[in-house]
Amino acid sequence: MTKMTVPKLQAMKQQGERIAMLTAYDYLFAETLDRAGVDTILVGDSLGMVIQGNDSTLPVTLEEMAYHCLAVSRGASSALIIADLPFLSYQQSPEQALMSAGQLMKTGHAEVVKLEGGTEMAPTVEFLVSRGIPVCGHLGLTPQSVHQMGGYRVQGRDQQRAEQIKNDALALQQAGACAVVLECIPQPLATEITKLVEIPTIGIGAGSACDGQVLVLQDMLGLNEGRAPRFVRDFLADSGSISKAVAAYVAAVKDGSFPNLEESYS
Ligand code: KIV
16 A cells, blocks of 8 residues: 555545544554555554553653654554644643654654644644644544543534534634544534535544544454443454454445444434
């Protein structure tokens, strides 16, 4: 497979080809995902929960993100590597964000950084992009704000919050973000945003109309049994091997059969 790049990822939206993204945090899983045709690997700060066993992403440090990102980069030759800027590594100022993003790229070999937030983060996104750093946004349920949101809840169910998320998506696009993750928002809202913006939307619990999908790897391998949210499908159950499960995920994202209505919020 040829190397995925930011311009290629953006062209996929124009060409109507869905983007398959999964998280990974280490070398061997990254290699497995890469071989199975995953377009982009997210080194998510969800590692704070699935790798470290914390009950939120808040304790994750920049050094930990760079460590896992470097391991992933050694396993991925085709997939685009996106790494999360962890809590308090970018919120203080655009300059702080630049140094943190630089560390993820220099020592972790990240190719894109992801940060949470909308309009309030637009100046930071613009600052990073103007210095050659591709940025992916993250809207809806933003796990670094879990305490402010009062838990991991679906966002944008009321008109006011829905309008705010739409405006945030436009602000991120205007600031130069190359893509935006939409987490846990009603399917109709994600559909509207996907039509509204030219940059790819990557959904997680946001319905099938997004330009791409992302899941936490351990969730789609059924390791979160009994605790998985409704938007998670266990791809390992019917596949027999991890590589076949990942290939089944890629195929289901590409043909639009994942997520189905039961795996989405109305
Ligand atoms: O940290 C992460 O894995 C994420 C995804 C859930 C989108 O941000």
